[in-house]
Amino acid sequence: MNKLPITLTVNGRDYRLEVEANERLLDTLRQQLRLTGTKEGCSVGECGACSVILNGDLVNSCMVLSAQCDGAQVETVEGLGTADKLHPLQQAFIEHNAVQCGFCTPGMLMAAKALLAKNPDPSEEDIRQGLSGVLCRCTGYQQIVDAVKAAAKEGK
Numbered sequence: 001m002n003k004l005p006i007t008l009t010v011n012g013r014d015y016r017l018e019v020e021a022n023e024r025l026l027d028t029l030r031q032q033l034r035l036t037g038t039k040e041g042c043s044v045g046e047c048g049a050c051s052v053i054l055n056g057d058l059v060n061s062c063m064v065l066s067a068q069c070d071g072a073q074v075e076t077v078e079g080l081g082t083a084d085k086l087h088p089l090q091q092a093f094i095e096h097n098a099v100q101c102g103f104c105t106p107g108m109l110m111a112a113k114a115l116l117a118k119n120p121d122p123s124e125e126d127i128r129q130g131l132s133g134v135l136c137r138c139t140g141y142q143q144i145v146d147a148v149k150a151a152a153k154e155g156k
Contacts, residue, residue: 006070010035011079019066026050026061028069029076037077037106041135048134051107052076058114058133077106080113089113089151096147100138107134112148122152 003018010033019028029035029052038061041049045063052061053075081087089112092098099105108131115122115130122130127148128141136144 004067004070006067008066008069008072008074010074011076017066021065021067023066024062025052025054025059025064025066025069025074028066029061029074035076035078039103039106041103046135047104048107048111049104051110051134053110053114056114056117058111060133075110075113077109080109087113088154089116089147092147092151092154093144096143096150098139098143098147100136104134104136104138108136108144112144112151115148116152120152120155122148124149127152 004021005016005018007014007016010029015033017028017032026038026040029038038052039049040062041047043062045060048060050061051058054064054069055072081090089109093105093109111131111134115127119126124145127145131144131148
C-alpha cells in the first residue's frame, strides 16, 4: 500500500510524516512519534483512554485516520507539562488523589483541558459531562471531578 504524506503539529512541534491510508492517529502518535502517553484501551471509541485534542476538539484518536489530520493541530498529554513543571491540571490530579492505576489519566487530563478551554467556570454537572467520554475503573470519579473543579477555581 502506498503511504500518504501528511504534515501535522503535535504539541507545538511540526512533523512531516508518511502514513498508511488506514493508519489511526493513535498509532501514528504512539509508533511514529513515540508519544506513548495516549493509551489504547477499547479500540472502538468507547473508553476514551486515547483522547487527544484535535484542532481544539476532544477526539478519540483510535477513531480518527491520520490522513484526515493533514495540516491539523494535535495536543497530547505529553504537551501538558514537564517533570520539572507540571501543568496545573496534573498538579490538581495529584493533590486530589485523582490518579490510581493511571491508565485513564492521560485521557481524563485531555478531556479536562478541552472542557476548561471551552468552559473555564464549569459546574460539577458540566465537569461530569465533559469527562463522560473517558471511563475510569478505579477512582469512582469524585476525586477527578474535585481536581478539575480545583484547577478551574485557580483559573487554569
